[in-house]
Amino acid sequence: MRKFILTAAAAVGLSLAATTGANAAGAIEVPDESWTWEGLFGYYDKAQLQRGFQIYNEICSSCHGLSLVAYRNLQEIGFSEDQVKNIAAQREVEDGPDDTGEMFMRPALPADRFVSPFPNEEAARFANGGALPPDLSLMAKARPAGADYIYHLMLGYKDEAPEGFELGATQYYNEYFPGHAIGMPPQLYEGMVEYADGTEATAEQMAHDITGFLQWAAEPELEERKSLGIKVMLFLIVLTAMLYALKRRIWSDVEH
Amino acid sequence: MSELNTNNRALKWFEARLPVVSFLDHSLGTKYPAPKNLSYMWNFGSLAGIVLVIMIISGLFLAMNYTAHTDYAFNSVERIMRDVNYGWLLRYIHMNGASFFFIVVYIHIFRGLYYGSYKPPREVLWWMGLVILLLMMATAFMGYVLPWGQMSFWGATVITNLFSAFPIVGDDIVTLLWGGFSVDNPTLNRFFALHFVLPFAIVGVVILHIWALHEAKSNNPLGIDMKGPNDAIPFHPYYTVKDLFGLGVFLIFFAYFVFWAPNYMGHPDNYIPADPLVTPAHIVPEWYFLPFYAILRAVPDKLGGVLLMFASILVLAALPWLDTSKVRSAVFRPIYKWFFWLFFADCILLGYIGAMPAEEPYVLIGQFATAYYFLHLIVLLPLIGWFEKPKPLPESISAAVSKKSKGGHGPVPANAPAQEKA
Numbered sequence: 001m002r003k004f005i006l007t008a009a010a011a012v013g014l015s016l017a018a019t020t021g022a023n024a025a026g027a028i029e030v031p032d033e034s035w036t037w038e039g040l041f042g043y044y045d046k047a048q049l050q051r052g053f054q055i056y057n058e059i060c061s062s063c064h065g066l067s068l069v070a071y072r073n074l075q076e077i078g079f080s081e082d083q084v085k086n087i088a089a090q091r092e093v094e095d096g097p098d099d100t101g102e103m104f105m106r107p108a109l110p111a112d113r114f115v116s117p118f119p120n121e122e123a124a125r126f127a128n129g130g131a132l133p134p135d136l137s138l139m140a141k142a143r144p145a146g147a148d149y150i151y152h153l154m155l156g157y158k159d160e161a162p163e164g165f166e167l168g169a170t171q172y173y174n175e176y177f178p179g180h181a182i183g184m185p186p187q188l189y190e191g192m193v194e195y196a197d198g199t200e201a202t203a204e205q206m207a208h209d210i211t212g213f214l215q216w217a218a219e220p221e222l223e224e225r226k227s228l229g230i231k232v233m234l235f236l237i238v239l240t241a242m243l244y245a246l247k248r249r250i251w252s253d254v255e256h
Numbered sequence: 257m258s259e260l261n262t263n264n265r266a267l268k269w270f271e272a273r274l275p276v277v278s279f280l281d282h283s284l285g286t287k288y289p290a291p292k293n294l295s296y297m298w299n300f301g302s303l304a305g306i307v308l309v310i311m312i313i314s315g316l317f318l319a320m321n322y323t324a325h326t327d328y329a330f331n332s333v334e335r336i337m338r339d340v341n342y343g344w345l346l347r348y349i350h351m352n353g354a355s356f357f358f359i360v361v362y363i364h365i366f367r368g369l370y371y372g373s374y375k376p377p378r379e380v381l382w383w384m385g386l387v388i389l390l391l392m393m394a395t396a397f398m399g400y401v402l403p404w405g406q407m408s409f410w411g412a413t414v415i416t417n418l419f420s421a422f423p424i425v426g427d428d429i430v431t432l433l434w435g436g437f438s439v440d441n442p443t444l445n446r447f448f449a450l451h452f453v454l455p456f457a458i459v460g461v462v463i464l465h466i467w468a469l470h471e472a473k474s475n476n477p478l479g480i481d482m483k484g485p486n487d488a489i490p491f492h493p494y495y496t497v498k499d500l501f502g503l504g505v506f507l508i509f510f511a512y513f514v515f516w517a518p519n520y521m522g523h524p525d526n527y528i529p530a531d532p533l534v535t536p537a538h539i540v541p542e543w544y545f546l547p548f549y550a551i552l553r554a555v556p557d558k559l560g561g562v563l564l565m566f567a568s569i570l571v572l573a574a575l576p577w578l579d580t581s582k583v584r585s586a587v588f589r590p591i592y593k594w595f596f597w598l599f600f601a602d603c604i605l606l607g608y609i610g611a612m613p614a615e616e617p618y619v620l621i622g623q624f625a626t627a628y629y630f631l632h633l634i635v636l637l638p639l640i641g642w643f644e645k646p647k648p649l650p651e652s653i654s655a656a657v658s659k660k661s662k663g664g665h666g667p668v669p670a671n672a673p674a675q676e677k678a
Binding site: 040068073134137138141142143144146178218220221225226228229232233236237239240243244246247250251254255256 | 293338493494498501507508518537657658
């Protein structure tokens with residue numbers, strides 16, 4: 001058994017050595033926050049996600065798309081079917097062609113994906129001083145520090161750039177943005193939304209909530225994944241223990 | 257070969273017409289003799305075979321839901337993640353399965369290096385393994401392109417451009433790989449087709465690999481041949497159950513990554529859709545290519561780097577002749593043992609350098625590590641074989657095993673990884 005543990009440890013060591021190397025390329029250090037979805041039993045706090053949706057819907061969605069998420073998915077974070085229908089109906093999508101061959105606009109349905117604010121990249125850049133507001137569907141997975149990065153980016157604005165740092169006319173200084181010159185103005189001001197559940201809308205609270213919502217948007221399967229993982233793991237541990245007992249028994253008549 | 261011990265008349269009838277059961281019994285069953293002293297390091301061969309099957313099955317179901325078109329590929333993968341039933345599970349198994357395939361195969365290769373498994377009469381067996389490695393690398397590279405994220409696109413651009421370094425035919429090769437004049441839709445289409453078919457080529461070479469193995473039989477930690485029935489035990493049930501236990505432990509590690517850290521070994525940039533106009537700050541291949549990437553970048557000349565990178569694998573084919581020692585196992589090779597670990601450390605260092613940006617001091621360290629890689633294989637191995645005085649070999653596997661289990665200190669050193677007292 002000792003030999004076996006050594007073998008397993010070597011295997012793990014090899015894989016870790018290999019992967020830490022891959023992730024080591026230098027970047028801005030982002031402080032580690034703690035979130036409900038981390039750890040073995042990670043889960044989403046639905047109230048937090050709903051508040052986060054409110055922030056996205058009222059603020060972010062005027063520039064940022066969320067094109068991989070459908071309105072129907074909002075039921076997964078606790079909105080009722082009727083609420084989802086209402087949320088979708090506030091946006092319009094192009095449909096058609098109708099019987100006369102014309103395209104037409106209709107209110108969005110729960111089956112539609114989130115409607116993007118701009119029809120194309122050119123329109124988005126034109127409206128934003130040349131900068132392109134990225135789609136947020138995968139933001140929590142597409143940046144090295146993920147959710148921690150989003151949280152600190154939202155709060156990382158400085159009123160003035162450090163001396164000698166050149167900012168463009170439509171740029172702002174952000175501590176956590178790669179290169180620090182970001183096209184997005186500071187967004188979260190105390191009390192700028194009125195939370196439906198009465199939570200006090202501090203900047204930290206809002207950053208916290210939008211981070212949760214975007215984390216869910218990027219990994220909607222997370223809760224199912226982790227809970228299935230626990231079951232699979234328990235099964236594997238019991239199975240492997242039984243296989244080990246069987247192995248010992250079968251090998252007991254061999255000198256080895 | 258039909259000599260199956262059975263009283264089942266239906267089975268006898270079938271066996272007389274297609275002796276598949278006795279064939280399996282001879283190749284993986286009670287009629288296949290294996291050395292009785294194999295350590296857990298001998299688990300990784302069958303484990304690699306199982307991972308290959310996991311990859312083919314998960315990949316098949318992914319292919320049913322994937323769209324190989326530059327406009328749809330990225331979103332079709334996200335659709336698998338979000339809308340296909342257990343699509344996220346399929347994709348994370350496949351994604352992490354690739355990494356674990358390489359972990360298992362690299363351990364398998366280093367085990368072969370330590371115990372001299374490439375030496376006569378196993379040279380062709382070793383070659384088949386190298387062919388599998390090359391096919392795996394090609395398959396993994398093309399698979400990584402399919403999600404059509406930023407790293408997919410730029411990885412494909414960098415790697416395919418390497419072929420342009422070859423004189424005269426270089427540019428034509430690249431055009432052929434691309435199916436056009438840049439990495440674009442035809443590239444994605446052919447990579448998908450090749451990514452689908454190459455694993456079956458791997459299965460074919462795996463069969464040759466096992467065929468060659470069955471001619472020579474397994475090497476073992478002592479590196480000496482089986483000399484009689486006392487040295488051998490039937491593969492089934494002894495090694496089937498041991499391999500199953502090893503599989504269980506492997507699956508525990510694998511499941512941890514699939515369920516709790518599915519993106520740990522990936523690169524966040526690949527969740528950004530491919531954009532030919534935006535180059536990522538650092539283009540880094542998947543971790544299992546990093547040592548070779550470091551060798552590629554160690555040479556300032558493009559063609560030189562490409563040749564050296566290919567040479568780093570091809571030189572392994574000459575290993576049976578470069579290693580001049582008659583003794584297989586490093587257990588009895590006091591000097592080689594140390595150089596083995598030095599070589600292992602050098603490969604890890606190359607992997608680390610491959611992940612670092614191409615600037616000092618990494619470039620210089622990478623050049624030294626690359627030089628040492630080839631120095632070890634081409635210069636040190638022949639010299640060590642000539643000058644080293646190996647320890648005396650035990651007369652037989654069974655003799656060594658009994659001595660060990662009686663607590664004797666014979667020719668087998670106390671740390672011989674020959675056996676664990678289970």
